[in-house]
Amino acid sequence: MLRLVLGGDALAGLASAMPAASIRLVVPWAGDEFEIPTWTGNEFLLADGRRPALRTFTPVDFDASTNQLTLDIVRHRGGEISQWAEAAHLGDAAAISGPGRGEAIDHDAHHYILLGDEPAIPAIRQMIDAIPDATRVTVHIETVSPDARLELPAHPRLSITWHNAEASAPPCSQIREAVRGLGIDDSTRVWAAGEAAAVQAIRKYLFNERSVPRRHTSIRGYWKVPR
Numbered sequence: 001m002l003r004l005v006l007g008g009d010a011l012a013g014l015a016s017a018m019p020a021a022s023i024r025l026v027v028p029w030a031g032d033e034f035e036i037p038t039w040t041g042n043e044f045l046l047a048d049g050r051r052p053a054l055r056t057f058t059p060v061d062f063d064a065s066t067n068q069l070t071l072d073i074v075r076h077r078g079g080e081i082s083q084w085a086e087a088a089h090l091g092d093a094a095a096i097s098g099p100g101r102g103e104a105i106d107h108d109a110h111h112y113i114l115l116g117d118e119p120a121i122p123a124i125r126q127m128i129d130a131i132p133d134a135t136r137v138t139v140h141i142e143t144v145s146p147d148a149r150l151e152l153p154a155h156p157r158l159s160i161t162w163h164n165a166e167a168s169a170p171p172c173s174q175i176r177e178a179v180r181g182l183g184i185d186d187s188t189r190v191w192a193a194g195e196a197a198a199v200q201a202i203r204k205y206l207f208n209e210r211s212v213p214r215r216h217t218s219i220r221g222y223w224k225v226p227r
């Protein structure tokens with residue numbers, strides 16, 4: 001992961017009070033000049049009608065005194081934004097849209113289960129911070145290599161299991177497997193984010209095989225393997 005700090009007066013007032021919120025980052029396509037896209041009422045478009053390079057990230061921190069926004073971005077091959085961030089220099093232009101609403105923590109829950117892969121780590125950190133001390137928190141995170149493991153915030157009732165992805169297996173296979181072994185009762189809430197098809201399979205499993213009520217889950221596709 002790399003840490004990207006964006007600054008500018010236009011970011012004033014961006015802060016989101018909720019964990020696992022989102023912003024959209026717009027950068028120039030490789031080789032292009034930066035251009036702020038226009039909102040058509042339906043989507044953002046560039047002047048020539050193309051879609052901008054725009055992706056969603058978790059606002060890790062916003063410093064209202066300097067108008068600086070921190071993002072943690074997974075380095076992965078072929079990513080438009082990942083590559084832009086890798087090569088970015090002080091003064092390079094980008095734009096932010098947002099923030100989008102985050103996760104409302106259910107203070108009546110006795111147990112939170114948080115499942116995710118690398119792009120979910122920034123949101124999982126914020127969720128752990130926001131969950132009350134009395135609530136049990138069980139975290140399962142799958143990473144492609146052990147050095148992608150990052151320190152998570154302290155919590156008095158936290159249990160963390162890191163899984164190594166198998167090179168030959170589809171993304172999030174380990175967390176799909178892990179959820180099958182977890183105790184889930186009526187006071188459990190499940191939050192999961194990761195590769196879209198994998199978290200969709202987790203959603204189906206929870207609803208169909210474990211009869212978990214939809215309102216007790218929050219399951220988000222964060223990225224997609226092209227099909």
Ligand SMILES: Cc1cc2nc3c(=O)[nH]c(=O)nc-3n(C[C@H](O)[C@H](O)[C@H](O)COP(=O)(O)OP(=O)(O)OC[C@H]3O[C@@H](n4cnc5c(N)ncnc54)[C@H](O)[C@@H]3O)c2cc1C
Pocket residue numbers: 021022055056057058059072073074075076077078079080081082083118119120122123220221222223224225226
């Ligand atoms: C609400 C929300 C919050 C998010 N928060 C974060 C965050 O804080 N940090 C973060 O890094 N990501 C986060 N993501 C995921 C991020 O938006 C996607 O991973 C995005 O595709 C990255 O953009 P890119 O331009 O680098 O890659 P793209 O150009 O979109 O993708 C290029 C190729 O890379 C593959 N790819 C995309 N992401 C990954 C990945 N993580 N690992 C391996 N292959 C990948 C795609 O399948 C595609 O083949 C979040 C997504 C959502 C919806």
